[in-house]
Every structure is written in structure tokens, then in C-alpha cells.
Amino acid sequence: MRTYQKCLVRSGPVVQAREGGSPSMEHRLDYSEIDELDEISGDEQLVLVWCETHRQFEWHWVDRSLIS
Secondary structure (H helix, E strand, O other): OOOEEEOEEOOOOEEEEEEOOOOOOEEEEEEEEEEEEEEEEOOEEEEEEEEOOOOEEEEEEEEHHHOO
């Protein structure tokens, strides 16, 4: 069973947490492991992506160009 954590951040292989985590916490994401797609805002999309830092799927805002 997967554990989900709501964590809104901005794009890049290493991202800074904005909500749902420490402001100084960095998350390393694996963009080849996207489980779900959600809302789009400009050039970014909310996705459920594998977080290498926490070893679980988390919600993150990522640049749409990173989604294959």
C-alpha cells in the first residue's frame, strides 16, 4: 500500500518544500515514476511522483516539460 503526503513544491530534480514540509527541506524526485496527474497551472502540473528523499509517492508541482 502506498502512503501519500501532500507537499506542494516547484520543479527540478531537487525541489524545495513550500507547504506540507519544512521550508528548508529538499526533495529528490524520480520523474520516471509518476503515478497520477492532477490540475494544471500555467507551465506546471500537480503530479503524484516518487520522492527518493522520503521513499514514497508525494504530490508535487512540476514543470510540464518534465512529464513524459
